[in-house]
Amino acid sequence: MTDERSRLLGPAEVRALAGELGLRPTKRLGQNFVHDPNTVRRIVREAELAPDDVVVEVGPGLGSLTLALLPAVRAVHAVEIDPVLAARLPATAAERAPALADRLSVVTADALHLRAADLPGPAPTAIVANLPYNVGVPVVLHLLAELPLIRRGLVMVQSEVAERLAAQPGSKTYGVPSAKLAWFASARRAGPVPRAVFWPVPNVDSGLLAFDRREPPPGDRTEVFALIDAAFAQRRKALRSALSGWAGSPAAAEEALRAAGIPPLERAEQLDITAFARLAAARA
Structure with a gap:
């Protein structure tokens, strides 16, 4: 197996891949790529994954987080809306983690319209993702509704979004997102993420949100x-x-x-x- 240091993507590898693809990150797709191996290791650690977990990763981009997930779980379903990135990701996995590449499946799709039937193989049990800033809340709610076997998740979103999603009744930030997420899961903040770990550097702060599935209350x-x-x-x-x-x-x-x-x-x-x-x- 390729050792971790050579498997994970750093700043030079991220820029080289982007150059190869002629990629210019777009705000429309919320593209800010993580280029810090310590950050993706932290995300995998905080996600508390088990070896038999099947992860759905939304917006894998160039594969920074994907490469950190592959050795930790049974399978990763990477859902990527950009067809250029989706086409390159399997090759990146084969090059940098050849012994683990068969754990990866890539689906070219908009996560907001994803259906369980779109995912091959075993059903996901966890969500772990660096979510595009512009669709973080609806993606989380949609996937929890569509993929009932998901039992936990850890997502990176805009810091204020993480705060709103984890807010409890009675707080100023408690509102529609936090109430709707509470139907599916209990949620908590799992720490900040520095701007410097992204390329390009975003104009907003990021944070991690962890959640655990629970039984919804009675009702429609x-x-x-x-x-x-x-x-x-x-x-x-x-x-x-x-x-x-x-x-x-x-x-x-x-x-x-x-x-x-x-x-x-x-x-x-x-x-x-x-x-x-x-x-x-x-x-x-």
Whole structure:
């Protein structure tokens, strides 16, 4: 097996690959490539993966994180929207980790439209990814909904996005993303990531978000998510007023709130996902 030092990509290797492909990272695809081996080692370590895990990696890019994942797990499904990058990744794995290359499958697709049937071989049990900044939240929520065997994840996103996703009820940053993620999983911040480990260097700070799958509360997810959207659309208002459109009138909203055991003058940021589910059921 190729030793780790020669397997992983550093700044020179990342730039050489980009030059070979004539690649200019684009903001449209949220392309900021990690070129620091210590960072990808840290991500794999923080992900707490088991040897039998099957990882789905979104946006593998030039393969920095992919190469660190391959020796740690049973298989990696790399989902890449850029066809040039997707075509090069298997060759990179074969060149730098020949004994591990058969663990990699590459799917050229938009992760926001990925279906379980698009992935070959064993179903994913974990998400580990450096997510494009512009689609971090919807990608996480979509994959958790679409891939039910995923039991844990560690993703790198914009720092403020990580903060919002991990926020708890009652905090200023708690909102739609944190409430919807709580339907699927418990989440926590797993530390910052320096800007200098990326090429090109982004204009925003990054952070790691870890999450563990849990059983959702009783109820219909579509109905609960529609309620969450309505409640936070006017988050400064009391729920009796904020949910008048959702319920049909302020009086109907108050009736549903009282039936769910929620004070009508409560605000959306005070409700955890269980309370949202109770409220959706009370209206139904």
